[in-house]
Amino acid sequence: MESEILIEARGLTRRYGPTVAVSDLSLTLRKGEILGLLGPNGAGKSTTMKMLTGNLAPSAGEARIKGISLHDAPTAAKQHLGYLPEQPPVYPELTVDEYLRYCAGLHGIASKARAEAVRLAKQSCGLADVGGRLIGNLSKGYQQRVGLAQAIIHRPPVIVLDEPTVGLDPIQIREIRALIAELGKSHSVILSSHILPEIQAVCSRVMIINRGRAVYDQPVTATRNAQIESLLVTLKRAPSVEALTRIVGIARAEDLGGGRFRLALAGGNDPREVLVDAAVNGNWGLIELAPEVKTLEEIFVELTSGDEQERKAA
């Protein structure tokens, strides 16, 4: 069953004068999906998120939240939205409780339900002990959590988080990731990050943006079960390169020195079993056999550095 579409963006474009920050970007996010936005600095991640949350009007294209256009009915659309920008939008002179109560009111939570909403948000973000403290006196990590609490206080179906784990210590990062994963079950979450393992750990889909364009948009599972590209083997008593290439399924063998070889595969075969048999029969002394898959990092580097080289060449 296809679940409900919560965010739909078509042809989002944003120009700042002559520079194009985001160009013709489209994305669809269904309920229960967590989309990770990846990209080098200045790729347009934050601009995209600002457009999806109504903080920035797109030069062209349209964004819809729960089917409501952000352009035609901004207040109705924003009702279903929680947004944590890069800089947590907090007031340092207020206490955590005061601030969250205000955010609850701002998002239209009835005054009777506010105390409960504040309590739940504090509980989810690990803020229960600091409710009475001034936000300005909290550490960066806690301020980040307050920002996150603000984004989820009204339990919006769509949550947009711009680098939510920046400035947190490793334990807090794990907690926030767990929280995002939890939120992702019942809400739609878009988050941006520089940290690739984070995207792989939390997200169900990855979108890579480079120079304002979406260059990759696949489920994370695609990056996990990627096809084996090559094998790395270490042999104590290495045979000649020709002997290795004779094995069915191996196209090329590259001698890396010290008995290590990188074996390029020929057309979708998995020659690992044959290779082990050959190693045993030939008494090659196989001590290491590792498949090399295309990781998210390699995909990322490949897609984002390609035109860097083009630019240099031009």
Next chain:
Amino acid sequence: MNNILTIAGNEARRIFVSPLAWAVLGVVQLILAIVFVLSLLDYARFSEQAGDAFGVSDYVGGSLFGFAVIVLLLVMPLMTMRLFAEERKSGSLTLLFSAPVSLTQVVLGKFLGLLVFVFALLALLAAMPLSLLPATALDLGRVAAGLLGLFLLMASFGAAGLFVSSLTREPTIAAVGSFGLLLVIWLMNMLAYNDSIPFTALFGYLSLIGHFESLRRGIFSSADAIYYVLFTGLFLWLTVQRLDMERN
């Protein structure tokens, strides 16, 4: 409406948790108390010569309110400078922009929050002439007209300051800018006295201070009140337009 009140409440709270508001209230009260006492002593000295035609409300109330305008001209830019500029600088403006509220509600909420501070300042100010009540008969209508005039004037100052604050991200620049803007509108009154300039009557009419004079003297004219309401409305509308531009 609820949204406006929520924003106004938060704004008033933030104004009053900052030491700036209390310092401003204290200093303004101190300066005006000195003026009040001096004019009271003056009146006590000359009241016999002045006779019945010249009452304590005229003299004390008039000079107090007249001086208050100058002090408030200096002080209001300090109170309005943070409203948008600081929020933009710290990034907290995003909270308002991504919340399900319209820009008009944001601007009106902030303005109402500022008015809470204005009311506090006026209450402290009004307490001075009213403290004479047990001792003498005050012309209460006259004091009320003066206070209403001050309120309208401060609302206009506040709206102009709010607009300038929405133009920049540096609170100090907002303060300097709105001080300059207010002074220029004020000075239009001066132009009105110079006969070599055309449209002197127009300049005189547009000046902020001209409309306060009659209220200070206890004459309530709806034209003056409407002038201030229009002035305030214009700058609030400009602020909404300016914030809308920011998104595009």
